[in-house]
Amino acid sequence: MLRISKLTDYATLILAQLAGQPGRRATAAQLASETGLACPTVSKLLKQLHRQGLVQSTRGLHGGYLLGRPAAEISAVNILDAMEGPVALTECASHESHCCIEPTCAVGRAWRRVNLAIRRSLQDITLLELAGLGAGGAAPSALDRGFPVAVSTITVRGRREPL
């Protein structure tokens, strides 16, 4: 129902891979083979992650990529933002006439609140957890407190979520 793009999912995979071997400098090709993704794709993603500051890069011979900061300090929001951009304000801002009928804008305001709630959830999830390396000792993230067990439906375009 709410989707994360395939590329964002791939990016998470790559970051998780890097998180698993901290300090090691990996090339795009290595990460591609380790994750099973196509090399050009991995390369493209790493470039973008670099631009967004999530990974460090070294050029030239023996170059490669490194996590930009400890996995514990990278949250799901960071990844989402890096890959999909803060997107943000669209037409509504300029064409007031088109969307600012009373109920419409109320709806808009409400969605915004929904969004904040979601961001909040995502801020609590670190790459460490995403990578399945969660520090057992730390307090379980807010997410672990008993939810109503609804069927999961985030779908990463095409590939994931067995159920």
Place this chain on the structure above:
Amino acid sequence: MLRISKLTDYATLILAQLAGQPGRRATAAQLASETGLACPTVSKLLKQLHRQGLVQSTRGLHGGYLLGRPAAEISAVNILDAMEGPVALTECASHESHCCIEPTCAVGRAWRRVNLAIRRSLQDITLLELAGLGAGGAAPSALDRGFPVAVSTITVRGRREPL
């Protein structure tokens, strides 16, 4: 960063409109003109909402649509699910070899948890609130407790979210 499709947004608009005039039977054409959306589109959406049980319909002369149940009993998840489907399990279920490398699945599990957290947030938001008709008396929904004020970034494809 997380997107809701335009049609889902439209659907919310339509439902909000219906919520604003409870008991009145509105035709697709009326709702179209009230919301400013194209008539065929509104019609299509209403059909789907009907199939999903969110609106009641009456055919024939003087027919039209009515909210399926009180606005207070329709949540954002209901709307999302109705419009975008529970989507759910994709390739990963069948092609285990492709996505069940260790870290991959860990990532999958984590996303699933994220998703549950999001659903939980959405369950608390009723159509009443989305329509801006929120009962002032009731306890403010979980969403109203002071969030870190991050920039909002749910984008309803193209049209909305001024900021």
Place this chain on the structure above:
DNA sequence: GTCATATAGAACTAAAATAGTCCTACTTTG
């Protein structure tokens, strides 16, 4: 009974976003 006014449902078309590839330039080290 039949005509006007509605919804129901499916098929089709068009547009836009996503995903994926490729090519050229720049950097570093042996």
Place this chain on the structure above:
DNA sequence: CAAAGTAGGACTATTTTAGTTCTATATGAC
């Protein structure tokens, strides 16, 4: 200076999404 890397942009193909149209069905008024 050659080999092994990353940087970045342009381009193509695919998939989703959005939107329209057409046919069938139901209801009530005359």
